[in-house]
Amino acid sequence: MKIGVFVCHCGTNIEGTVDTAAVAEAAREFPGVVFATDTMYACSEPGQDEIIDAIKEHKLDGVVVASCTPRMHEPTFRKTLERAGLNRYLFEMANIREHVSWIGKDREANTNKSVDLVRMAAAKLLNNKPLNAKFFDMNKRVMIVGGGVAGIQAALDCADGGLDVILVEKTSSIGGKMAKLDKTFPTVDCSSCILGPRMVDVAQHPNITLYACSEIEEVNGYVGNFSVKVKRKATYVDWDKCTGCGICMEKCPSKKADNPFDEDLGKAPAINIPFPQAIPKKAVIDPNFCIKIKRDKCGVCAKVCPSEAIVYDQVDEFVVEEVGAVVAATGFDLVDWTVYSEYGGGQYPDVITSLQYERMLSASGPTEGHIKRPSDGKEPKNVVFIQCVGSRDKSIGRPYCSGFCCMYTAKQAILTKDHCPDSQSYVFYMDIRSPGKMFDEFTRRAQEEYEARYIRGRVSMIYPQGDKLIVRGADTLMGDQVEVDADLVVLAVGAEAAVGASDLAKKLRISYDAYGFFMEGHPKLKPVETNTAGVFLAGSCQGPKDIPSSVAQGSAAAAKVLAMFAKDQLESDPAVSVVDIKRCIGCGKCISTCPFGAIKEVDFRGQPKAEVIETICQGCGICTATCPQGAIQLQHFTDNQILAEVNAVCRF
Amino acid sequence: MPVLEGKELRIVGFLCNWCSYGGADTAGVGRFTQPTDLRVIKVPCSGRIDPLFIVKTLMSGADGVLVSGCHPNDCHYAEGNFYARRRLEMLKRFIPMLGIDPDRFDYTWVSASEGQRWQEVVTKFTEQIHKLGPAQKIEGPEAEETLKLMEASL
Numbered sequence: 122m123k124i125g126v127f128v129c130h131c132g133t134n135i136e137g138t139v140d141t142a143a144v145a146e147a148a149r150e151f152p153g154v155v156f157a158t159d160t161m162y163a164c165s166e167p168g169q170d171e172i173i174d175a176i177k178e179h180k181l182d183g184v185v186v187a188s189c190t191p192r193m194h195e196p197t198f199r200k201t202l203e204r205a206g207l208n209r210y211l212f213e214m215a216n217i218r219e220h221v222s223w224i225g226k227d228r229e230a231n232t233n234k235s236v237d238l239v240r241m242a243a244a245k246l247l248n249n250k251p252l253n254a255k256f257f258d259m260n261k262r263v264m265i266v267g268g269g270v271a272g273i274q275a276a277l278d279c280a281d282g283g284l285d286v287i288l289v290e291k292t293s294s295i296g297g298k299m300a301k302l303d304k305t306f307p308t309v310d311c312s313s314c315i316l317g318p319r320m321v322d323v324a325q326h327p328n329i330t331l332y333a334c335s336e337i338e339e340v341n342g343y344v345g346n347f348s349v350k351v352k353r354k355a356t357y358v359d360w361d362k363c364t365g366c367g368i369c370m371e372k373c374p375s376k377k378a379d380n381p382f383d384e385d386l387g388k389a390p391a392i393n394i395p396f397p398q399a400i401p402k403k404a405v406i407d408p409n410f411c412i413k414i415k416r417d418k419c420g421v422c423a424k425v426c427p428s429e430a431i432v433y434d435q436v437d438e439f440v441v442e443e444v445g446a447v448v449a450a451t452g453f454d455l456v457d458w459t460v461y462s463e464y465g466g467g468q469y470p471d472v473i474t475s476l477q478y479e480r481m482l483s484a485s486g487p488t489e490g491h492i493k494r495p496s497d498g499k500e501p502k503n504v505v506f507i508q509c510v511g512s513r514d515k516s517i518g519r520p521y522c523s524g525f526c527c528m529y530t531a532k533q534a535i536l537t538k539d540h541c542p543d544s545q546s547y548v549f550y551m552d553i554r555s556p557g558k559m560f561d562e563f564t565r566r567a568q569e570e571y572e573a574r575y576i577r578g579r580v581s582m583i584y585p586q587g588d589k590l591i592v593r594g595a596d597t598l599m600g601d602q603v604e605v606d607a608d609l610v611v612l613a614v615g616a617e618a619a620v621g622a623s624d625l626a627k628k629l630r631i632s633y634d635a636y637g638f639f640m641e642g643h644p645k646l647k648p649v650e651t652n653t654a655g656v657f658l659a660g661s662c663q664g665p666k667d668i669p670s671s672v673a674q675g676s677a678a679a680a681k682v683l684a685m686f687a688k689d690q691l692e693s694d695p696a697v698s699v700v701d702i703k704r705c706i707g708c709g710k711c712i713s714t715c716p717f718g719a720i721k722e723v724d725f726r727g728q729p730k731a732e733v734i735e736t737i738c739q740g741c742g743i744c745t746a747t748c749p750q751g752a753i754q755l756q757h758f759t760d761n762q763i764l765a766e767v768n769a770v771c772r773f
Numbered sequence: 774m775p776v777l778e779g780k781e782l783r784i785v786g787f788l789c790n791w792c793s794y795g796g797a798d799t800a801g802v803g804r805f806t807q808p809t810d811l812r813v814i815k816v817p818c819s820g821r822i823d824p825l826f827i828v829k830t831l832m833s834g835a836d837g838v839l840v841s842g843c844h845p846n847d848c849h850y851a852e853g854n855f856y857a858r859r860r861l862e863m864l865k866r867f868i869p870m871l872g873i874d875p876d877r878f879d880y881t882w883v884s885a886s887e888g889q890r891w892q893e894v895v896t897k898f899t900e901q902i903h904k905l906g907p908a909q910k911i912e913g914p915e916a917e918e919t920l921k922l923m924e925a926s927l
Binding site: 190191192216218219220221223224225226227230231233234237238241626627630632633634635640652653696714716717739740741742743745746747751755758760763764766767768770771772 | 780781783785790791792794795797798800801802804805806807808809812813814815816817818820821822823826829830833834835843846847848849850851852853856860884885886887892926927
């Protein structure tokens with residue numbers, strides 16, 4: 122094999138700490154290498170043309186590019202090779218940027234290491250074989266997990282694009298966090314007036330199947346052919362019959378159930394429709410509070426239900442859906458603020474969260490839009506907002522900025538003045554972060570027009586005095602201590618990954634970061650893709666986002682799904698396992714270890730042998746390490762290829 | 774070019790493509806300074822790693838071998854790292870029988886987001902190998918026989 126080596130400067134990214142010319146010179150001595158050079162930007166158009174010209178001029182049959190991580194530009198250079206008429210697998214990359222130039226400044230050591238990495242790549246390349254992709258059919262249906270605003274947008278866009286959409290939501294209604302909001306920033310328009318019609322669109326769209334009260338149980342398969350088992354949790358109400366009239370709610374004698382939709386402000390009946398615009402508008406019984414289910418007494422709802430929809434002995438059901446792509450849109454949860462003992466840690470009823478306050482402001486909320494202190498129901502005069510509760514705080518492991526708290530606090534300060542014209546709002550803040558369109562103007566309006574007093578500093582403690590709460594904090598601009606007599610304290614809590622996000626990530630085989638948010642394929646260039654083909658992300662499950670960003674990402678995920686499904690067939694990665702039938706003894710160990718069921722037993726002249734189903738094989742190579750005979754080899758990562766790299770780096 | 778005399782030792786890292794290779798990339802993007810001794814071999818999954826690769830690497834003159842994959846339960850291929858863990862745990866006990874210091878081999882889990890953790894893992898392991906110093910060549914007919922058998926079974 123005639124190998125060409127191209128050592129990229131990457132501007133000064135590599136050249137700054139690696140002598141690329143020396144690396145190229147050293148590479149000329151490696152077995153098989155007939156041509157080596159350094160180049161300014163290998164990935165640029167002139168860089169790629171240089172590679173193509175060299176392939177033609179020196180009749181190269183393999184190329185090594187020493188540059189950045191293959192996770193970045195391996196596909197780019199493989200295409201370059203194809204343009205020059207070579208097979209794309211006759212290519213290797215040496216990662217001398219992320220793994221060398223960026224992690225050390227010692228030029229000699231870096232150059233030395235780069236030479237080794239190029240030697241390893243060239244040694245591996247000598248053992249590479251041309252591989253050709255196969256094509257396979259896909260199931261052009263998509264599953265969206267999570268029915269918040271991002272999931273709704275993704276579902277509608279996919280459905281409008283002609284796809285069959287299955288929308289899975291774990292609570293009894295779609296709408297997510299946005300449905301709980303009273304108004305949205307910076308336009309102060311009514312949240313449910315914008316979201317409500319979109320929710321109705323979901324319900325009425327002929328292409329969308331909605332599974333509310335449902336969760337993902339198991340995900341099998343691979344891009345284009347996922348098989349997802351969905352758990353439809355028991356609601357104790359036959360939804361085919363329930364008309365959402367609400368009589369059961371009125372008559373239910375148990376009114377002590379948790380009320381997650383109202384953020385546990387107030388209680389709910391044991392049979393409940395969470396809010397008037399709920400989609401689907403169906404009742405659900407909370408079995409922990411239903412007297413009939415717990416003690417076999419009562420049964421009022423069954424008696425009053427005009428459509429005989431109550432089924433007390435309903436059990437969880439499972440459905441399996443075949444889809445080609447999955448969009449995760451599971452959103453976020455609020456940080457548990459009770460860890461902050463200085464803010465009362467859940468002891469004082471008049472210290473509430475921003476989302477609880479939002480429910481209080483909402484006309485369909487527990488106080489019907491009146492601001493009332495939870496302790497005595499009085500209208501507050503002094504309302505204190507404390508920002509960065511659970512965000513930008515290393516001490517509780519939440520060092521990141523949640524991004525939207527500055528804005529919703531400004532909105533709530535404005536709304537407070539609207540609801541109670543005599544009130545005075547105080548906002549304790551660290552910085553005001555309002556980079557969106559019309560955002561800064563909005564926070565200024567809260568201060569200038571609505572006279573909210575913004576105090577830069579942290580609150581050190583809150584303690585009760587009479588029926589007031591004393592909020593003591595620092596004013597770092599004045600260099601002074603401040604104390605405010607508050608009637609109500611609202612904590613602007615930050616976002617964290619949704620409960621159960623990591624479980625879903627494991628089922629979908631996608632990665633998540635240290636905080637539990639799902640990882641995108643590339644922070645800049647693949648914001649809605651994951652590293653698992655066919656799984657996309659939308660909304661706050663990837664990191665805290667406001668409504669416009671969530672909607673944009675929902676549409677972006679839908680565009681990616683539609684683009685994928687626009688092809689007739691998907692191309693499979695040809696780097697799959699193959700069986701050497703002469704060596705295979707038919708022991709079946711590979712069959713039992715393969716996580717994908719991609720290996721089957723076949724009969725070869727009366728002998729059992731293993732055979733790989735190419736389109737199912739994902740190229741992990743677990744079988745290769747399992748086979749006692751070395752009969753099954755993962756192409757492109759064969760034993761010989763890996764050992765060639767080992768030999769290139771070892772010294773005896 | 775030989776290994777930098779006295780400055781570097783030969784450490785080979787087998788990294789899975791999805792988590793640890795990504796983690797090493799993240800460490801690079803974050804410019805987390807690390808010792809330069811480690812040479813990375815990328816494999817699709819830690820489950821692809823045949824324990825004999827590691828033995829072969831150590832017997833061929835590497836001073837240390839580090840394996841890193843996805844955290845248990847986070848495997849891109851669902852369960853590859855469980856296979857890896859079982860095999861590598863066995864290997865740990867087997868290595869001393871070949872006359873190799875078991876401290877020259879370690880395995881760990883680093884996810885694609887854990888750049889800082891990768892920096893710590895590499896730094897610690899490199900320091901550990903430097904403490905042990907360069908590996909002694911395992912010589913004699915027995916060692917040659919072992920190598921031959923090993924190569925035949927790969």
